[in-house]
Amino acid sequence: MAAKTDYWDILTGPLIRQNPVTLQILGICSALAVTTSLATALTMSVALTIVLTLAAGIVSVIRRHIPDTIRLIVQIVIVASLVIVIDQVLQAYFAEISRALSVYVGLITTNCLVLGRTEAYARHHRPLPAMVDAFGNGFGYSVILILLGGIREFFGNGALFGVPVLPLADEGGWFTPLSLMLLAPSAFFLLGLLVWALRSLRPEQVEAPEHTPPARAEPAE
Amino acid sequence: MTDLWALFLNAAFVDNMPLILFLGLCTFLALSRRPEAALGLGVAMTCVLGVTVPLNQIIYQTLLAPGAWAWLGLPELDLSYLSLIAFIGVIAAAVQLLEMLLDRFLPAVHAAFGVFLPLLTVQCAILAGSLFMVERSYTLAQSAVFGLGSGVGFAIAVVMLSAIRNRLAYADMPAGLRGLGIAFVLTGLMSLGFSSFAQMAATQ
Secondary structure, X not given: OHHHHHHHHHHHOOOOXXXXXXXXXXXXXXXXXXXXXXXXXXXXXXXXXXXXXXXXXXXHHOOOOOOHHHHHHHXXXXXXXXXXXXXXXXXXXXXXXXXXXHHHOHHHHHOHHHHHHHHHOHHXXXXXXXXXXXXXXXXXXXXHHHHHHHHHXXXXXXXXXXXXXXXXXXHOOOEOOOHHHHOHHHXXXXXXXXXXXXXXXXXXXXXXXXXXXXXXXXXXX | OHHHHHHHHHHHHHOOHHHHOOOOHHHHHHOOOOHHHHHHHHHHHHHHHHHHHHHHHHHHHHHHOOOOOHHHOOOOOXXXXXXXXXXXXXXXXHHHHHHHHHHHXXXXXXXXXXXXXXXXXXXXXXXXXXXXXXXXXXXXXXHHHHHHHHHHHHHHHHHHHHHHHHHHHHOOOOHHHOOHHHHHHHHHHHHHHHHOOHHHHHHO
């Protein structure tokens, strides 16, 4: 049963303990841009998780055949092909959401999370653990995205998934939407506060203080 | 001429890549601890964006755009779905070429760039520059100006953030906020400031 607990560990590790977004600063670009509503956040999470899992599987299968010197190019081409497929599927079946996501679906190609996992994990492991690890990381990323998307849509529009939850002031209710929540700065603030909250709960993630002064700050004499 | 200048200002300030469009944040946060590193990154970004966006514009217009093969009797051929792979290839090649040229002719500059140049191949802001170029169908001159402007905007933002973080190295803040947490809050504040540039676009 040792192997099973092992997989469980690989799968759940990235959720909070090793979360790719809040701890490793990977894949933030897309995480912030698409979280103005829950629907786009969810679509992005699903797209990224699929690409990541498949890419990890493919890279892992051919890991012995990739020459070391051109491995980055090979990995990028694999990821880019998968992203093109996802992009075409989204355009065909979810045209509205695809328009809302604009270039950010294409940017999954250069999402550091995807390349980081294929480079750091899938390249050295058998296909099954590689795909489990990729799925876990995709899931950890999705949790943060859905949390941010939910908070921003709830307070910015008083709605979830486009369905009104709070009665808006314009329509005779009491809730005045916080339009700041839909603008860029709020995403940074929310993620900053989220990191703070996570690190207060799990002090082992706190970064070491920078006591050493930078080299050029030394006195001239 | 004034149109191009307006486009430059727009790319640098109104649509600032890291602060307003959330592009290139990974390197933006990871390399903004020291101003020297931030400046190197900013200059490298400007060079690479200024080269790759016009290059991709030429390739897109001559090879990939719908109807680009009409002169061969294939007016219905639409290869635009291949643009993602083509752009990534061009960016990787351009970065490699730039690195070799700098190493050969300007070794001092090459040493100053250090490790940043190869990293830029997988930088989302660089790829996004080319994707925006397609989405907004820029001409060659416009795309060159747009690339340079975005690069300058990125450089300004990353140098400013690194200066603030350098100051905060000695600040006594809650342990959980140290490092990444405060960097996000700072970026949010800077983003708040840069959103006021949106008025500039509205009034010009």
